[in-house]
Amino acid sequence: EPEVTQTPSHQVTQMGQEVILRCVPISNHLYFYWYRQILGQKVEFLVSFYNNEISEKSEIFDDQFSVERPDGSNFTLKIRSTKLEDSAMYFCASSDFDSGGPYNEQFFGPGTRLTVL
Amino acid sequence: AQTVTQSQPEMSVQEAETVTLSCTYDTSENNYYLFWYKQPPSRQMILVIRQEAYKQQNATENRFSVNFQKAAKSFSLKISDSQLGDTAMYFCAFESFGNEKLTFGTGTRLTIIP
Numbered sequence: 001e002p003e004v005t006q007t008p009s010h011q012v013t014q015m016g017q018e019v020i021l022r023c024v025p026i027s028n029h030l031y032f033y034w035y036r037q038i039l040g041q042k043v044e045f046l047v048s049f050y051n052n053e054i055s056e057k058s059e060i061f062d063d064q065f066s067v068e069r070p071d072g073s074n075f076t077l078k079i080r081s082t083k084l085e086d087s088a089m090y091f092c093a094s095s096d097f098d099s100g101g102p103y104n105e106q107f108f109g110p111g112t113r114l115t116v117l
Numbered sequence: 118a119q120t121v122t123q124s125q126p127e128m129s130v131q132e133a134e135t136v137t138l139s140c141t142y143d144t145s146e147n148n149y150y151l152f153w154y155k156q157p158p159s160r161q162m163i164l165v166i167r168q169e170a171y172k173q174q175n176a177t178e179n180r181f182s183v184n185f186q187k188a189a190k191s192f193s194l195k196i197s198d199s200q201l202g203d204t205a206m207y208f209c210a211f212e213s214f215g216n217e218k219l220t221f222g223t224g225t226r227l228t229i230i231p
Contacts, residue, residue, distance in 0.1 A: 031217060042222060042223040043162075043208060043221040106164075
């Protein structure tokens with residue numbers, strides 16, 4: 001069964017450094033998402049991406065964050081200058097929302113744990 | 118803005134018993150979807166069950182069923198004949214009709230005791 005994959009599983013970085021988190025969505029999906037989960041807190045929406053542009057973003061997704069689909073398979077989240085509070089689990093998700101289905105079932109990856117020191 | 122509340126941070130139940138996880142939400146919208154996601158210790162979230170707000174009939178998927186009370190804005194998950202593999206974090210989530218993002222609750226950590 002196709003699934004969303006994410007690399008790396010764990011990333012440790014120094015405050016102020018740039019990190020890129022990578023995701024490979026399910027191949028026929030057209031909508032892509034990033035969510036994050038700070039330890040012990042709820043999963044929070046960051047951004048959605050469709051047709052090579054951001055379709056919606058939350059207030060968390062400020063200028064330090066960017067997303068890109070550099071090729072036909074990868075979807076990346078870049079944090080330009082990491083802060084301590086960026087430490088969290090980052091989940092990628094994808095969906096075939098555009099297929100005309102009645103609802104948007106999102107398929108999640110296993111997550112990347114980002115630790116900012 | 119929508120909010121989702123799960124008031125039970127942790128629950129445990131004996132194997133083969135039935136357990137109910139609670140979820141309430143707040144929205145001014147009339148058309149939306151509600152979901153329960155399961156996040157096992159391996160941490161990949163998977164969809165357990167969904168409910169369309171316009172449907173009065175409660176959704177059922179094998180041992181999983183929901184009690185959807187639209188007026189009360191309540192959406193509980195019942196797991197019957199619980200199994201060890203049901204041990205996981207369970208998240209309730211809301212999605213507006215035609216929208217893309219999911220709004221999650223804080224989750225309930227469910228442990229099935231052998």
